Amino acid sequence: MTERTCVGAIAGAFGVKGEVRLKSFCADPLAIADYAPLYTEDGKRAFDLTDLRAIKGGIGAYLSGVETKEEADALKGVSLWVDRDMLPHLPDDEFYHADLIGLTVVDTGGAVLGSVRAVQNYGAGDFLEITTAGESQPLLLPFTMAVVPTVDLTAGRIVADPPEDV
Template sequence: MSDLIPVGAIAGAYGVRGELRIKSYCAVPEDIERYSPLWSEDRSRKFVVAILRPIKNGFAARIPEVATKEEADALRGTTLYAERSQLPSLPDDEFYHADLIGLEVYDTGGAHLGRVKSVQNHGADDLLEVQLAGSSVTVFLPFTKAAVPTVDLSAGRIVADPPLGTLPEQDSA
């Protein structure tokens, strides 16, 4: 497990005075400021984020080193990471998305289905994007207790019971 967890992203400049548009991935969006300082993925940059006010789809924020619109725009697309030790511990049945990516996926009969490529959320439940074993095909598996009864982080595996129609048809010949 990585010691860095993505908690947000810089969406670009907000105004002309170096303010940034920040998108939070946190369950409580305002908590992104609490986890400051935040890091770039390779830890080459450290960001002390101060939220100024809520705006549509995020927050207007300030980072001390950013003074101009051009500097803010240059950071567009930067994912912001918090150290795992800064984040709250989770109950047994909750997981950070970053911990699910890369886990091997097996069906309830023990057959290897593939590997978790990403975790998506488009407003409803989370979806695990699973790259099928020996293929470039990906499928989306609902991340619910019914479809994913077991997540074993220490073993690096998920046991899934994919709903009918989730997996491509298998040849029976």
């Protein structure tokens, strides 16, 4: 099976002619079209994108095979996936969120803090959401060089230096 990465989601219909509002997870939101065809998570449908444009709250686009407002509305909430080998290689200090999920997080002394459950962005930069043993609430660490000095994808671990108040 081909490995895929989520690059966006359909936020619903935009207008009455089958156009959709997309939320792009790409650094350049309009670059989502460069990775077409985009697949549903189950891989049963594939879409090409046309007529992309920035709109309030996302991107307006037409998806192949979607011709009515009702068809566009029915796709609300569907995530869009791309074959992993379509994505560009990143510099050593940049990472795809999907590559961080599941990595073990240790402190600078080597003690295990937990594992990365998600990467969140609440508007002030990325945070690693860490699942910790015996804790009901996840640990949120700013994903900065000061707090996360080492990400070793090969070893499957992240070294973190959490602030005192975390």
